[in-house]
Structures are given as structure tokens and as C-alpha cells.
Amino acid sequence: MKALSGSLGGVMEACCLQSIDVIKTRLQLDRSGSYKGIIHCSTNITRNEGVWALWKGLTPFATHLTLKYALRMGSNAVLQLVFKDSQTGNLSHHRRLLSGFGAGVLGSLVIVTPFEVGYFSLFN
Secondary structure: OOOHHHHEEEEEEEHHHHHHHHHHHHHHHHHOOOOOHHHHHHHHHHHOOHHHHHOHHHHHHHHHHHHHHHHHHHHHHHHHHHHOOOOOOOOOOHHHHHHHHEEEEEEEEHHHHHHHHHOOOOOO
């Protein structure tokens, strides 16, 4: 259930942030100075390419975030079960921190780094 919650959170994050990321990328790549700022850039994209152009590249971004958060939330839940005290069933603050750290490292190694290295190597 935690993995599913993480997946849905990843999709929502991608949908909310993709348009901002498209504008940021266009501004970063604007060597000719044709954009005068964020609003000018977004207006030009919407006018020339349509409003849905602000969500170009949503599928790979949403896939990346969905997998990342599903793995992070799911592995955190599993690690918390592993680190619980076998006699009391309690989870100390240190063990809770360790499970979160482990889930973050696992997500970085399995999802984040391969996606970013693979994605950027396609365009370089």
C-alpha cells in the first residue's frame, strides 16, 4: 500500500512540476535571448505550440518519479518492519532514521542514477 501511495504521489508531482520544468529548460537553452522571462516564455510556448506543450516529456518524468517513490516508500515500510524490536514491536528513532536512509540510498542506486545517466546520455 505504501508503494502504491508513493506511485500516486510521483504522478501528481510530475503533473504539477512538468510545466515549470519545460519553461526552465527553454530559458536555459535560449542562446538568442528570444525570451524575456518566465511569463514571456510560457506565453510564447502556449501561443505557438498549444497549452499541452508545457507538459512535453511528462511520460518519462512521471515514470521516473513513480518508480522512485514506489521503491522509496515500499522499501522504507519493509525496512521499518525489519528494524522493529522483536520483543516490543517498537521502532526507535535511530532505527527509523536508518530505515529512511536505507530507502533513500536504495532509490538513488536503483532508480534515480540509472534514469538520469541514461536520460542525459541520450542527448549528449
